[in-house]
Amino acid sequence: MVPTLTVVVGAFQDEDGRPTLGNLEALTSEAALTALRGSLILSASTALIGAVLGALLAYLIVSMPPQALMRRATLAVSGVLAQFGGVVLAFAWIATIGPVGVVTNAVLELTGANLYGTGWLFGLPGLIVVYSYFQIPLMVIVFAPAFEGLRPQWREAAINLGASTWDYWRHVAIPLLRPAFLGAVLLLFANAFAAYATAAVLVSQGQPIVPLMIRQAITSEVLLGQANVGFALALEMIVVVTLVMVGYNVLLKRTSRWMR
Amino acid sequence: MNTRKALISLAATATLLSAAACAAPEQESDTTTESGVDAATATSSEDFGGMEELIAAAQDEGELNVIALPPDWANYGEIISTFEEKYDIEVNSDQPDAASQDEINAANDLAGTDRAPDVFDLGQSVALANTDMFAPYQVETWDDIPDEFKDPDGAWVNDYGGYMSIGYDSAVVPDVTSVADLLGPEFKGKVALNGDPTQAGAAFSGVMMAAIANGGSADDIAPGVDFFADLKAAGNFLTVDPDSTTIEQGTTPVVIDWDYLGAAAAANVDTWKTVVPEEAVVAGYYFQAINADAPHPAAARLWQEFLYSDEGQNLWLKGGARPVRGDAMAEAGTIDEELWGALPEVSGEPVIPTDEQTVTAGEYLAENWSKAIR
Numbered sequence: 001m002v003p004t005l006t007v008v009v010g011a012f013q014d015e016d017g018r019p020t021l022g023n024l025e026a027l028t029s030e031a032a033l034t035a036l037r038g039s040l041i042l043s044a045s046t047a048l049i050g051a052v053l054g055a056l057l058a059y060l061i062v063s064m065p066p067q068a069l070m071r072r073a074t075l076a077v078s079g080v081l082a083q084f085g086g087v088v089l090a091f092a093w094i095a096t097i098g099p100v101g102v103v104t105n106a107v108l109e110l111t112g113a114n115l116y117g118t119g120w121l122f123g124l125p126g127l128i129v130v131y132s133y134f135q136i137p138l139m140v141i142v143f144a145p146a147f148e149g150l151r152p153q154w155r156e157a158a159i160n161l162g163a164s165t166w167d168y169w170r171h172v173a174i175p176l177l178r179p180a181f182l183g184a185v186l187l188l189f190a191n192a193f194a195a196y197a198t199a200a201v202l203v204s205q206g207q208p209i210v211p212l213m214i215r216q217a218i219t220s221e222v223l224l225g226q227a228n229v230g231f232a233l234a235l236e237m238i239v240v241v242t243l244v245m246v247g248y249n250v251l252l253k254r255t256s257r258w259m260r
Numbered sequence: 261m262n263t264r265k266a267l268i269s270l271a272a273t274a275t276l277l278s279a280a281a282c283a284a285p286e287q288e289s290d291t292t293t294e295s296g297v298d299a300a301t302a303t304s305s306e307d308f309g310g311m312e313e314l315i316a317a318a319q320d321e322g323e324l325n326v327i328a329l330p331p332d333w334a335n336y337g338e339i340i341s342t343f344e345e346k347y348d349i350e351v352n353s354d355q356p357d358a359a360s361q362d363e364i365n366a367a368n369d370l371a372g373t374d375r376a377p378d379v380f381d382l383g384q385s386v387a388l389a390n391t392d393m394f395a396p397y398q399v400e401t402w403d404d405i406p407d408e409f410k411d412p413d414g415a416w417v418n419d420y421g422g423y424m425s426i427g428y429d430s431a432v433v434p435d436v437t438s439v440a441d442l443l444g445p446e447f448k449g450k451v452a453l454n455g456d457p458t459q460a461g462a463a464f465s466g467v468m469m470a471a472i473a474n475g476g477s478a479d480d481i482a483p484g485v486d487f488f489a490d491l492k493a494a495g496n497f498l499t500v501d502p503d504s505t506t507i508e509q510g511t512t513p514v515v516i517d518w519d520y521l522g523a524a525a526a527a528n529v530d531t532w533k534t535v536v537p538e539e540a541v542v543a544g545y546y547f548q549a550i551n552a553d554a555p556h557p558a559a560a561r562l563w564q565e566f567l568y569s570d571e572g573q574n575l576w577l578k579g580g581a582r583p584v585r586g587d588a589m590a591e592a593g594t595i596d597e598e599l600w601g602a603l604p605e606v607s608g609e610p611v612i613p614t615d616e617q618t619v620t621a622g623e624y625l626a627e628n629w630s631k632a633i634r
Binding site: 029030031034035098099100116117118119122123203204205206207208215216218219220221222223224225 | 358359360361362365382383385386389448449453455456457458459460461464495497498499500501509510511618619622623625626627629630631633634
């Protein structure tokens with residue numbers, strides 16, 4: 001509560017504490033709009049990539065017997081990787097496919113192709129790839145229980161009534177899973193939207209996403225007195241995340257009816 | 261009233277209040293030394309009754325907080341360890357990689373605690389915007405410092421400066437003589453700028469250098485932004501933030517940065533060369549100041565005396581920076597001749613943007629930089 005209030009109050013104050021709308025106006029500058037667009041693209045694309053690939057992976061491991069080593073290992077690794085964001089992850093990627101990364105050099109020697117190209121890793125495309133690395137495992141963790149919640153009896157009942165596998169999926173499983181899936185997409189969206197440390201290490205030029213623009217507003221030694229614009233940018237993020245979380249809660253309520 | 265509800269709201273209120281109360285406790289500030297001198301208002305070593313007394317007062321405090329001093333930047337690593345050994349005072353070096361504005365933020369956030377920074381080393385615009393936070397002090401070598409490099413009262417003093425330069429690994433790329441060379445195909449994916457120019461002073465000066473090389477001036481930074489847009493379009497611009505580590509790894513074979521940082525890189529990479537392009541000489545000085553709320557006011561003043569002594573100035577020079585007393589020391593014969601002679605050659609009249617020009621150029625960059633390097 002206190003940090004949120006600080007942000008809201010700060011967003012409507014100028015440097016000397018007088019009320020102003022100037023900070024909100026700064027949100028309509030081209031740079032700020034580009035950053036917001038970047039954040040939305042990054043969050044939406046990694047949420048979709050994470051949700052689709054994560055759901056497939058979750059299905060595969062849930063189909064295994066509960067004691068299977070592969071299943072337990074995948075779940076455990078997902079638990080670790082879902083939290084494997086931040087500085088370490090960024091450096092891992094730089095060391096792998098950065099300008100002099102291990103894989104970059106190996107591919108260059110073997111095929112002559114330059115994976116690194118002109119630096120895509122250090123911009124929005126790089127962020128999408130790197131963020132997927134923690135989004136997919138997060139999806140596995142949050143979505144595997146939904147698959148587990150599909151009772152075998154439902155499938156048996158459907159088949160007894162003459163349904164094919166396709167009919168079962170189309171008319172029973174997918175409608176049941178849809179709210180959980182969409183909820184997970186929103187969770188992944190919010191997760192990527194708020195992530196900062198990974199991007200802070202990877203991207204040093206331009207401010208393609210909102211969290212990096214906030215960094216610029218607070219620490220710049222070239223543009224001074226921008227701290228309150230930082231508050232306004234944070235308020236913008238709070239609004240977006242609030243919308244997402246409201247949607248998430250609505251979906252969660254619908255899902256929980258079936259998962260009891 | 262429902263007891264449970266009341267308890268919950270009580271707990272919630274207590275949580276909120278305790279969060280608010282978590283601010284660091286105010287420290288009772290008694291800065292008077294044993295001999296009755298108020299260190300926090302002393303404006304010269306005379307006020308303490310001489311250097312001996314100042315040293316004694318600083319040793320009583322026993323500690324010095326510095327912030328944003330990277331060990332590989334202008335030789336600060338050695339400067340700190342030499343100071344610690346010489347005076348037996350422990351130096352707490354916080355956030356070595358922080359930016360100038362972080363120093364001011366830290367001083368505000370930690371004001372009144374004994375963890376607040378005692379001294380600042382700031383870029384021009386941040387320093388000039390915060391002069392009311394500085395305690396005026398004149399070091400013993402004050403008269404050696406040219407007037408244009410100090411505040412008349414001693415609120416701030418320039419400490420060391422340098423020229424914007426192009427550093428490069430001569431084993432990887434051909435020799436560089438001008439800014440325009442960097443557009444060549446041999447530099448594909450190899451040219452890095454030290455930071456984002458809307459954030460970092462060094463990067464800002466790098467764009468200024470490119471502007472001047474391309475027909476711009478301190479008043480008109482646009483050609484510099486266009487140059488980097490061309491560099492990006494040619495695929496030559498490497499958007500990695502370079503430091504001595506990336507230089508050693510070979511990640512950043514060409515770096516636009518202050519010449520003294522190039523000198524630090526050269527210490528570990530034999531083939532590293534640094535050139536100040538003669539068509540675009542941009543100079544910049546950093547600003548040294550004492551925090552008016554310094555928790556260790558005597559140690560802060562002793563640190564200044566040390567930095568501006570012959571020893572301190574030569575240590576900066578050892579890091580490739582040009583100490584502010586350099587010319588006076590060269591005349592007096594107290595400078596390290598070998599190091600002084602080894603600095604990159606500079607010809608032409610250097611451009612030093614004024615504060616006003618910096619603000620105007622900064623605004624232009626805020627609007628156009630992201631677009632240019634997209």
